[in-house]
Amino acid sequence: MTVSSMTGFARTDGAADGFGWTWELRSVNGKGLDVRVRLNGGFERLEAKVRDAVSKRFKRGNMGVTLNVVRASDGSTYQVNRELLSELVSLAEEFDNTSSLSAGTIADLMNVRGVLETVETQEDDASRDARDGAVLASLSDAIDQMDAHRAEEGAKLDAMLRGHVDNIEATVTHAESCASARGDAIKERLKRQIDELMDAGKFDPERLHQEAALLATKADIREEIDRLKAHIIAARDMLTKGGAIGRKLDFLCQEFNREANTLCSKANDIELTNCGMELKVIIDQLREQVQNVE
Template sequence: MTVSSMTGFARTDSGAEGFGWTWELRSVNGKGLDVRVRLNGGFERLEPAIRDAVSKRFKRGNLGVTLNVVRPGDTSAYRVNRDLLAELVTLAEEFDRDSSLSAGTIADLMNVRGVLETVEQQEDEDSREAVDAAIIKSFIEALDQMAAHRAEEGAKLDEMLRGHIDRIEETVLLAENCASVRSDAIKVKLKRQIDELMENGKFDPERLHQEAALLATKADIREEIDRLKAHIVAARDMIKKGGAIGRKLDFQCQEFNREANTLCSKANDIELTNCGMELKVIIDQLREQVQNVE
């Protein structure tokens, strides 16, 4: 499986039984899977099937689903509201008798709202089921299109994620090779500091030894380097596996950042400090891209 983005778009047009319709799907980043469905009146019955199909295909993302249906031209008929029309005619006749103004003709009265009503013809059960099946089929095609678009965006993300991790590895190796983190360099530095102190007063040699050992331990970043290398391997394995790995990668970024912070706190020279700061910058860039991963 490849890395999948949460960003995508799909649109399909189809028709059956005299109906025509358009599906439009839009997907953006989200912490979980949030599906918002907008359907034409009379097609709300399809919503459970739509939500079920989406949940089987995607794990994360804010997904907007819109269905626009054009009904057949011969499905509508007109009916005259005779009671309302009779009442209007009576009022018109009264105005004709009591006023010099014309009350209008029957054609004018027919334009009054509520006099002429639109009546939707009822579909038979077989026809409705055929239309529903065709609409759901084209929705599945829209989901396929959406999945392909998200995979295409995911391929671009994959390349960027791997690039960031490669840069993290390069910076970790640079930190590992800094002269200041080598054990002999630490020993030389501590010895020089102790010699300077010994020249200026008397100290307990055993206590100095303990303090020196403690300082050496605090200055040693080998554990942080080893953990960073392990996180690099884990992150690459996740990306190689693909699928819905966004949450796991986000947690991995937190682990990267924790080790980078510790490395910065232990840095005892400008070279190592620069490595730690560079790591933090790259990790932030990695985490920004991870927010787009499903």
């Protein structure tokens, strides 16, 4: 599986039995899967099937699904209410004989409400089901397009994410190589500070030894380095497996940031501090791109 983006677009057209339709799918970032469906032309009955089809293919993203339907004809016929028209004609003739005003023509009378009635053409279940099947098949094509578009965007994301992880690894390696991060450098610095204190006055050697051990523990960044390396391996494993890994990567970014903060707090020189700050910048860039991953 590949990394998939939550951003995408798809459009398909179809036609059958005097109907033409267009599906449009638009997807943007979201914490979960939010499907908003708009169906017109009397196809609202398909909403449940549309939601089910989308949810089977996608796990995250705000997805807008729109169906626009156009009928080649309205499917209606007309019939004349002859009884009403006959009454109106009789009245027209009566007024025509007793008044100087024209009572109007048959065409005028046909415009009277109720004379010309609309009769909806009845559709059998088999025809409707066949058309629904064609409409849903067209939706399936649109979903395939959306999936392909999100995968294409995901491939670009994958390259950027791997680049950020590589930069994190390079910065961690630099931090590890800093002289201040090595155990012998820490011991030498603490020894020098203790010697200065001993020369300045009388101190309890045992207490100084305990304090020195505590300071050495606090200054040691080997655990943070090891955890950062483990996070780097985990990030690359997730990217290789692909799929809906956005939430996991977002959590991993939090763990990356936690170790970077600890590294900064333990830094005892400008070089290591700069490494910690650079890590935080790169991790923030990584997390920004992770928000686009399904």
